[in-house]
Amino acid sequence: MSVRRLVVALAATAALAALPAALAAQDTTAAAKPDTTVVPAAGARDTTHADSTRAATPRKHPFMALLMMTGVNLFVNRMDAWVLNEHDPIDGYYARVTPKSWGANIRQGWTWDGDNFSTNMFLHPNQGAAYFRAGRANGLDFWESTPLTFLGSLQWEYFGETTYPSLNDLYNTAFGGIVLGEVTWRLAPLVRDNRARGIGRLLRELAAIPLDPSGFVKRLVTGDAWRSYGNPRGSYPGAFGWQFQAGAQADQADPVTRKRPMAAAFLAEMSYGDAFVTPYAQPFDVFTARVRLSTAGANMREVRVAGRLWAHELTDTGSTFRHIFTVTQKLEYEASSAYKYGGQSLNVGFVSGFFGARGFDVQTTLYAEGIMLGAVDAPRGGLAGTPRTYDFGPGVGFDFAAKVRVGGFPLLTARWHGAYLHSVSGSSAEHFIQFPSIEIAAPLTGSLGVGGYAGWFHRRSVYSGLPGETTSTPELRAYVVLNTHRGRLPPEPEP
């Protein structure tokens, strides 16, 4: 298991995307490509068809999606076995599968693996995203593509590795793959511009590869990558926002030297759509994605992606106070030298907003959280003799956040996230986790400002037959913040 697998998975989807494209090119019975320049009726936004390479009403190819999903696994496995010659200190040459290893995996059944946190909680969701996009690339909608993440993961666990099938991989690949797969699928057409020419066009095409490698190869095969034609209707979110932070962070003081380690920290948060602007039409027509990097310890400190699955407005869209009942799916990954927490969850709750004069608004979210599988590290957790230092388990939680903004610039952001995990692998424990945090920013210009963050991680673990223990970790950051492209977008431009 390594970062190389992620790269290989992306490459695999890219290579295999050519297959359906080539077959479709030979399909003379297919209907003529509809005119994508037709402006849809108001309110008829369909963001499920976000691929600029496809027609507005794509033909569904479930068999081809299954074939592509299988191809991803085949490609990744053979790359690991033949090219990268992957070797793991514990699992050995895990990619050298044989019918004998398949039989052993089927007979043994499922177990829990001992891989490290980033492999299980971040890389596996990325592999799942490749399965999901195999469905989307072949005309399946969001819900139709979700089984592919499970099927792809099942296939990989039984037949892609010599190690026994891992239950935690199945959860993280399948549920995390849905989140990352749909998000990347929607973003790719926003990066591309079918009207652009020259170096700008090339850079946009290249920038979209990590988001949608299959789409890139498809565009190469069909010639869409250099052809000038209308941009697709449907991937336009209606509202969009970026926040970038760059600054310094101080972690928990070293118990021996009593010095707080300092490091550079960078954060990017993207808001696709806006719960108060984008009427619910399809899953993930509104989502947020947040990535935080650091120069110390675990370089990837935080990944949080949450997408709206369903919503129903409870108030009038023109009222000062608005409340929207919302269901979201979330992938969460937090890693520092002091703690690790991650999981796949389904959240149900309310998004509320107060909209005052002169651009002043307060937005809150309050969710009850059902955690399909969470992971948290603990001194008595994990599997002995493996890199795994954390427990796995289902759980419940809550997630409350409030944001005070003026002109779209967040002045105050507070969040309180709590979770309870019942360990089913690792130690026999119940874990109680809390993350209260507050961010304050002062604008210097319309977009630029300075800010500070204070957060606190607290875990209390209760073990069966052993004394419990707690840990608390503060985290401080000071930064320059840039809020850009925020708020409601102008009407969708002509294609």
Add this chain to the structure above:
Amino acid sequence: MATHVVRCAYWVPRALGAAALMLGALATGPAAAQTPSRKNMWVDAGLSAGYIRLTCLGCSAVAANGAALTVSVGGALAENVLLGAQVQQWQSTGAAPHQTVRSVLAIVHWYPWRAARFFVRGGAGIVQGTVAPEASGASPGTARGTGVALAWGVGYDLNFSPRFGVAVQASEQIAALGDLTVGGVLANDVIAYVTRVGVALFFR
């Protein structure tokens, strides 16, 4: 590590064979040729024969026969995607120890082709099991655990009318129950597999 797998009782394949013959006969009628309709609420209720297999770290794998009652209800997200909730109770039918596995899952049926009757079924949810893993050195006994479950399987609808019929289903539910103390010995990371094959009356 010794492995003891209790084979399915001989009546299980016979009963399933008889059921399949009966359903085949029913499905050959003209009603079976009607296009299935999946547009609103749907309900499944069925019986299955199946067995449980238990594994844990440092344990012998054990298995036992049983039967499961499954009820599912939900709505159609699309004509080929059904979303719902499933309640299932499996219990052992052989000699002691008496074992049960109960689960509540969110469930999805996916028909790869809209007009097709074949579907893939998957779900996730909460499980509670009273099971008897064989930890090394432990005396026989059962322990209760609560955890998380994943289920998947395949099925085929045999329609008597566009919305009513019988579905033949095969599925596996994997329940992670965590650490259980059985006979004074800790069984680590217990996983219970409930594999079942059965029939369910449905209304779609």
